[in-house]
Amino acid sequence: xxxxxxxxxxxxxxxxxxxxxxxxxxxxxxxxxxxxxxxxxxxxxxxxxxxxxxxxxxxxxxxxxxxxxxxxxxxxxxxxxxxxxxxxxxxxxxxxxxxxxxxxxxxxxxxxxxxxxxxxxxxxxxxxxxxxxxxxxxxxxxxxxxxxxxxxxxxxxxxxxxxxxxxxxxxxxxxxxxxxxxxxxxxxxxxxxxxxxxxxxxxxxxxxxxxxxxxxxxxxxxxxxxxxxxxxxxxxxxxxxxxxxxxxxxxxxxxxxxxxxxxxxxxxxxxxxxxxxxxxxxxxxxxxxxxxxxxxxxxxxxxxxxxxxxxxxxxxxxxxxxxxxxxxxxxxxxxxxxxxxxxxxxxxxxxxxxxxxxxxxxxxxxxxxxxxxxxxxxxxxxxxxxxxxxxxxxxxxxxxxxxxxxxxxxxxxxxxxxxxxxxxxxxxxxxxxxxxxxxxxxxxxxx
Numbered sequence: 177x178x179x180x181x182x183x184x185x186x187x188x189x190x191x192x193x194x195x196x197x198x199x200x201x202x203x204x205x206x207x208x209x210x211x212x213x214x215x216x217x218x219x220x221x222x223x224x225x226x227x228x229x230x231x232x233x234x235x236x237x238x239x240x241x242x243x244x245x246x247x248x249x250x251x252x253x254x255x256x257x258x259x260x261x262x263x264x265x266x267x268x269x270x271x272x273x274x275x276x277x278x279x280x281x282x283x284x285x286x287x288x289x290x291x292x293x294x295x296x297x298x299x300x301x302x303x304x305x306x307x308x309x310x311x312x313x314x315x316x317x318x319x320x321x322x323x324x325x326x327x328x329x330x331x332x333x334x335x336x337x338x339x340x341x342x343x344x345x346x347x348x349x350x351x352x353x354x355x356x357x358x359x360x361x362x363x364x365x366x367x368x369x370x371x372x373x374x375x376x377x378x379x380x381x382x383x384x385x386x387x388x389x390x391x392x393x394x395x396x397x398x399x400x401x402x403x404x405x406x407x408x409x410x411x412x413x414x415x416x417x418x419x420x421x422x423x424x425x426x427x428x429x430x431x432x433x434x435x436x437x438x439x440x441x442x443x444x445x446x447x448x449x450x451x452x453x454x455x456x457x458x459x460x461x462x463x464x465x466x467x468x469x470x471x472x473x474x475x476x477x478x479x480x481x482x483x484x485x486x487x488x489x490x491x492x493x494x495x496x497x498x499x500x501x502x503x504x505x506x507x508x509x510x511x512x513x514x515x516x517x518x519x520x521x522x523x524x525x526x527x528x529x530x531x532x533x534x535x536x537x538x539x540x541x542x543x544x545x546x547x548x549x550x551x552x553x554x555x556x557x558x559x560x561x562x563x564x565x566x567x568x569x570x571x572x573x574x575x576x577x578x579x580x581x582x583x584x585x586x587x588x589x590x591x592x593x594x595x596x597x598x599x600x601x602x603x604x605x606x607x608x609x610x611x612x613x614x615x616x617x618x619x620x621x622x623x
Contacts, residue, residue, distance in 0.1 A: 179228045189469075192217070196468040200319070207323065207564035211316045211471050211525060212557050218475015225476070235473050236533060242470040243530035247340070248407055248421050249463035250315050250526070254337040255425025256456050260433050267327075270510055271334030275312070277506050278522075279343055282310035285498040293491050295543045304350050304539050308532050309495060309552055311343030312336045313525030315467055316557060321521065323568060332521060337422070340527055345369070345416045347531050354539055372415045376423035379406055384428060388447040396458045399451070428452050467526070474529055482547025492551035499556065520563030523556040 178184070195217060199210040225232055258264075286306035291299050314336035321332045349365050387399060403421060410417030427434045429452065435443050482488055503522055507515040532549055 208561050214471035215475040218472040222476045246466040251421050252425045253459045255422050256429045260430045272338045275335045275338035281502045283307050286495050289494050297541045301539045307347045308528040311527045312339035313523045315526040316523040341418050372419045376420040380424040380427040388444045488545045488547040492548050517563040517567040523560045524553045
């Protein structure tokens, strides 16, 4: 029987999606990232496939494609949830500063570690290898922080999104430095960003004005296709394409801000709201499916034996220690004492893998063990899992339960007093004093 027959692939893909949905449910109850469960599922599938076939096919192309689409969907999903208000300016700037300082600081220290301990690795190559290891994974963070307080959840969404975007921009800036003839320097890089922002704003306004006039119901995947097209063309033009996706998401999520005053006459509010709502749902669903298959396929490609290499373990532990030390110092400066569980929410994931496969051949180092990548991804995810579980237990202490009961009791008494006042003011009730406390009121108080 052919293991990769059409029906077997359909059955396998369907089972993976069902399991991923189940993993999400487990994740919400236990705070164990569903991504870890998907990677483990992929490792199990690796050994199942090896039982039936001697040589596994090369999944690098599939990983790259899924990674790109997944990255676009995750950034768009995050952008659609970001409200731009005056009250949000400080949290946004703070998250951006933390993401940037953390990215550069972590990459610098990781580059020093790799340059020193990996044979034949130049400092330039070390920076390229260190950058993916220094980027936070919004693919893991955003689905995992739903149980935190609104302020902390918002911070992690901002920080991880900015880390993704700035990390990718930094990575391709470093790649530009490999060829001095084509390297435009910092000024050229800044101009590239400004050009990207300008194109993104023009494209966003054009898409909104055109799509609100399309009468067909089946236009959401057309919209996604346009965004994918813009991203790919931007990449071909060496632009920071992810900014296009981010800005479009921000514009459609905050149309009142981007269409102020008399410009509102160009908007059909009902249709814009419908486009936003439907796009949000499709983005969530697409990100879920793409993320599912990306991490399962990544699990299939993992070489577990590399994790038991002493050099891999030692170098990985040094990088992990530097990640949390730098993060501790940054959060301490910006937030003071309230840095838990934010300190330990720093997983690496989809972006790390995607950029690792994008390192140019001229910068690749044969002595670098890919197990370092895997070790850092799994270890940072496990640390986040531990921190989230600990935080959840802390939130559910007996004192908190007593406070919650007291709050509910006080609310019930307030409701009773309000109803009692209404009854006292009613002429019919005043005739019969025995009606002052009804059976319904007693039930409220009993609760």
